[in-house]
Each structure stands twice: as structure tokens, then as C-alpha cells.
Amino acid sequence: MQDFIFESRTRIVFGRGTENRVGEETARFAKRVLLHHSGGHVVSSGLLDLVKERLAEAGVGWVELSGVKPNPRLSLVRTGIELCRRERIDFILAVGGGSVIDSAKGIAVGLPYQGDVWDFYDAKLAPQTAARVATVLTIPATGSEASNSSVLTNEDGPWKRGLNAECLRPVFSILDPELTFSLPPYQTACGIADMLAHIMERYFTAVPHVELTDRLCEAAMKTIVRNARPVMEDGDDYDARAELMWAATLAHNDLLGTGRAGDWASHRIEHELSALYDIAHGAGLAAVFPAWIEYNLDRDVRRFARFASEVWGVDGAEYDPEQAAREGVARLKAFYRAIGLPASLEEADVPLDRVREMAERAVVKGPLGSFRKLAASDVEAILRIAARPRA
């Protein structure tokens, strides 16, 4: 086990109707907030109006900034920073999914900084402070509601970059599984792929003696896999929606990574897919992660065999670990396909003509991963495995 610091301070308010508490929760921190969202469903569903009502009742005012897109854009973050400065606001309430929350975090971290907020995402310097962020979550997926991370896309490039800093952790997040009933199947599935990937990135570690967190990871992965089908079949299944929502948060609040080194190469590779083709993050992960496993199988075949056995119920891992590990990859791909996601680049409509370019872009800041360090040639090889539609 590695030494670690664990500090996950976000207050989680979980359950039916908890969005009604947004006023009192916010009033503990601010009298006036930036209300940040994507427009669309949060408006048409009435959620935004309810949030405004509760804020008003609690004596909290707001300025609104709508228009967040999936793969949230740096340009809107810059607009938000200007708006908050002009309006003297230093609390951002994100109502939506991971894109809205990540955009809110971008605004929060750029607000007290005199330079360009992209400096942080481009790893030129580490932020020490940020305005406060809180969330009313509508999509269980990114875990951004309790994580210290934010991912933005800079349209000049385009570059998709992630930032991790403790000051980015929301002060509270409201999680009502009923708000996710209306999520379309494809978005539900992308969320499932994303939360599962957050655990796999931590689970596939080269650090030995991580017994407790191995089992905690397996517990969360099993729960996600076994509640995916109920939710795909009946979007209004509260119990299954609740399991997925809580699992998504725990997948990425750092608990499951304590004492371990995460890998994150698959995420970095996926960022290149999203940057060039603007595909949904979860779908990109489904297309890439199985290939990453296949490419790295020989690095620690017993870990992948255990993954197959514990998460996918594959038998015989103790007799033929490689065979079990390969069966695990096959079941992972079958799972993605069963919930309507692509399990290869072709299924994701990603052409192969820019594979080398993506590989080179992925390693522009240095080799990827910690389970095995990956150079551009490794990334290219992974993308070529991912290209095989039925491999």
C-alpha cells in the first residue's frame, strides 16, 4: 500500500426530493450565486424553476449562465469568469451533469486568478484556491459532484485536458435518483461506462498489497454491472438508479484509489477521441478500454484474471489465468454492447486515418499511464486493437 492523503469533504445530500433543500444548503455559503446549467432538459423538466424557487425562499439571489455542452468548452468558462467578476459572485451552483459541473469548476478556479484559466488545465501551474462550487446532479457518470477534477475542451486545438486540485471539490452535492429517471438510455449507458472506467483506472494498478481497496473496487464494479440492466430496462427503477448514482460518486471521490496508483491512460486516449470527434466520453471509453486491457494483459495477467472472476463471474481463473482474463475482456465488450455502447472504434464511428495523430497528441505531455508507461507507439497499437470490430 502506498502512503496517501484522503480528504473528501463534499457534503452529500442523497435521496428523494433532496433538490428541495438546495436553498437552505446554498444559503449557508452565499447570498448570490452563478446558476450554471446547459439549458434543455433541466429547463423543460421544471427542475431549474424549482431550484430558483427554493433559492428565492432561502433569500439567495442568482445570475444565470446557460449553454454548457457535452465536452464543456473553455470559451463558456471564460464568459462565466467575466460574468462572475462583473457581478461580484464567488459561488457557482451547477445544475446538471458532469459537463456542467466541470464547467462550473473551470469558472471557480479561474475567478481568483489573474492569468488565463487554461494555464491550470495545460499544467503550467497548480491552482491554490478557487471559488466555491456546489451541485444538483442530474446524470450519474463523471463523479465530478464529489471529485477534485474538471475536464475542459479548448476549441483552439482542439485540446481536451483534465485538472485535479483539492480546491475544486464541491462543498455540497444534492443527489436525487428520481432526477435520473428521465435520462435517455444512451446517456444512462454512457454514464455507466464512465463510472465503471473510473474504478478500472484505479483497480488496474502495479502497487502490491492493496487488499481492502481491491475488494472495495470489486464491490462497486459488481454493483454497477448488476444494476445496469435493470436501469436500461426500466428507467424508473428507483433502487437500481440509486445504486448507480451512489456508486458513480464513490467511483471518483478518491476513496477507491487510496494507497494505489491509478493508471488513467485510457482516459487520456479517450480525450483525444472526444477532442477530434466530439463523441460522448462514456462511449469513447467503451471503445478504448478493452483494447487497453488486451494490450497490457501480459503486464499482470493475474490481476486481469481476478477482474474477470470477481466482476464478471468467469470460472477457472486459478487454472488458466490468461484464458480467464481474455474471457473477462470479451464479457466487458459484450456488456458495453448490451447497453448500447460501441466496443470498438468502428462501432463508435471513429475512422482510422488519424490514429497516429491521436497517439502523438496523447503523449504530448509525456508517456501515459502508471500500470505500464505508454509511448506514442503503444497508444497507436492500442488504438489499432480498438479498431478491430469483433476482436
Next chain:
Amino acid sequence: MQDFIFESRTRIVFGRGTENRVGEETARFAKRVLLHHSGGHVVSSGLLDLVKERLAEAGVGWVELSGVKPNPRLSLVRTGIELCRRERIDFILAVGGGSVIDSAKGIAVGLPYQGDVWDFYDAKLAPQTAARVATVLTIPATGSEASNSSVLTNEDGPWKRGLNAECLRPVFSILDPELTFSLPPYQTACGIADMLAHIMERYFTAVPHVELTDRLCEAAMKTIVRNARPVMEDGDDYDARAELMWAATLAHNDLLGTGRAGDWASHRIEHELSALYDIAHGAGLAAVFPAWIEYNLDRDVRRFARFASEVWGVDGAEYDPEQAAREGVARLKAFYRAIGLPASLEEADVPLDRVREMAERAVVKGPLGSFRKLAASDVEAILRIAARPRA
């Protein structure tokens, strides 16, 4: 799943040599602290001197209060409150195990209160505020290093009472598994029984649809059970000590109870044992918990069968759940005995002449438990089952 609020703000600094960071961590909060400990091993091992050195280097002064006993006493807490008031101190640094931390929390919560601190423990009112507490942990057991609870013994009675309040959660806790190398086997075993019991209290719930936390509980219980033997055989096994130390914290920081109703009857019954006979909490739990399970088997035999199967590897739970559940209880008792703990009242040297009195004292604030509500007659029946040495 029940609605819940989860907020576990304690900063955990985990790993080898982390006690050297106590100065910088403390200096973020206070310039002068109450240094609270039990004397004895923390002094002779040199840990206390090291802590003082690091505090001094960080410019933090201290006033010392030693003498905490197992089942920490109200009288010393009162002394600490007076001392802090006189010295104008509002930060308590606990160096030691759960007793020292609980005593520190008692001082912290009594400090801003004009009345008698026992009012809180006697449930006369709920505390809204407390001085800050931080810890350098030496015994993985109670989970008090990241919990919102404190248990004190009032010598007038004697009464042993627990208090839960968010303001009691330490601001930081330093966990170095190497500090636990020198723990004697009996204390190690008592700690193991305590952490296991904290999970069992949450695991045996009547709340349905708690799939994720069921699995997380099982993951933690398995890890505790499987690392107990290595640690009993070789106290210097860093990896096993580290697994137990992190498991003990997660067992009681409320994560594993999210969405569930805990039972806590066994803890309340044990408190009567400790109050009257001053036996170690972990030993008392080992003597009582198997009897609680046996008495409640018919309430939800499948849950106990699952416990047997998942934690103890008992086969056949799907064919004969009752038989499997009983085998689970037998293995739990065998486990306690294997690590040197009593698995019955007789083995704990608790005579039977005050069983009725203990049962009546246990329910003086109302029936116990949530898995099944227990009246005095139920508690007496459980204690009589616990009295059977080889049942």
C-alpha cells in the same frame, strides 16, 4: 435504500512516518493545543517526544493532560475542560487510541458549553458546536479518528454512554501503521473485534435494496478477517497492519452505513458489560455479538446466511440458509477464540448474577436496536445465550 446525508470531512494522512507531519498539520489550525494522552506506551516508545518536537518546530505550543484510561472517564474530561478554559485553548490533539480520542472529544464538546458535559452523553440535548480535535492514532479499533462519535464512562453509576454529533469529527488524523507494530496481541485482537463489530452493526439491517453498501461491508469484513491472522502471527507485518488500520477507519466513518439503518444493540449491551466489569470493549463485543445473531436469526435468516457465505466462506447458503447462518455464527466464535478473545460471558469472566440488572440498565433510555427492537427481556435472553460457553 434510505435517504441520507454523508459528510466525512476528516483529513487522513496515512503511511510510514506520517507522525512527523503533526506539526505542520496542527499549525494550520492552532498555535497552542491540549496534548491529550494516556501516558505509558506513547511516552516510553518516544512517540510523545517526537510529537512535541514536531509541534515545537512548527511553532505550536501545548499544555499536557495525561492519564486517559480504557473506557475513558468523565472525571478526566471535566479536568480537561477546566484546564482548557484556564489556558484559553480550543484545540485538542489526541495521541493514542480510541479512549484518548473519545476523551478528547468529550473535552472538545464540553468546552463551549456552560452546563455539565454529561448532558450531551445523557441525551438531554444535542451539541451544536465543539472545539476542534485532531489525532495521532496508535490503535486501530474504534474508528474514532474519523467518526462523529465518542463514548464516555460516568463513574457515578457507573454509566457508559455514546454521543454522536458532526461537530465531533476530527479535523485531521495521522495514521502510521508502523505505530501499531508494538501493540500487544490482546489489544490488537480487541481492536479487530471492535472494527468488525462496527461493520456488523451496519450490515445487519432491515432496510432493503442496499446492494452497494452490502458489498462494501463484505469487502471490509473479509479484509479484516483475512488480515487478522497475519497480524497476530507477526506484529511487524506492515501490509497487514495497514489493511487493518484503514479498514478500521472506514468501518466507522459512516460510509458503510449510507442508506442503511444500523442496529447498535450489541454495542449498547456491551456498554453495560464494560460499565460494570470494566472489560475491554472489543472483548465484550466478542462475548455478546454471536449471541445477538443467534437470537435474531429468524428475523432475516438469509441475511445471516449471506454473512456466512460472503465473509466466512460457508457453502450451501442457497440450499439451507439456516444451517449456513448457524455455521457462520460458529465460525465467528471460532475466529474470536483463535485471536485470543472470549466468545462467551464465561470466557470473559463475566458472572451471571447481574444479567437481569444489565438488561434493565441497557434499555433505560428505551428499547435497543433497529434490526429488531429489543426490550429488557430480549436483552436478558441474549445475555443468557452469551452465557453458554460452547453454544
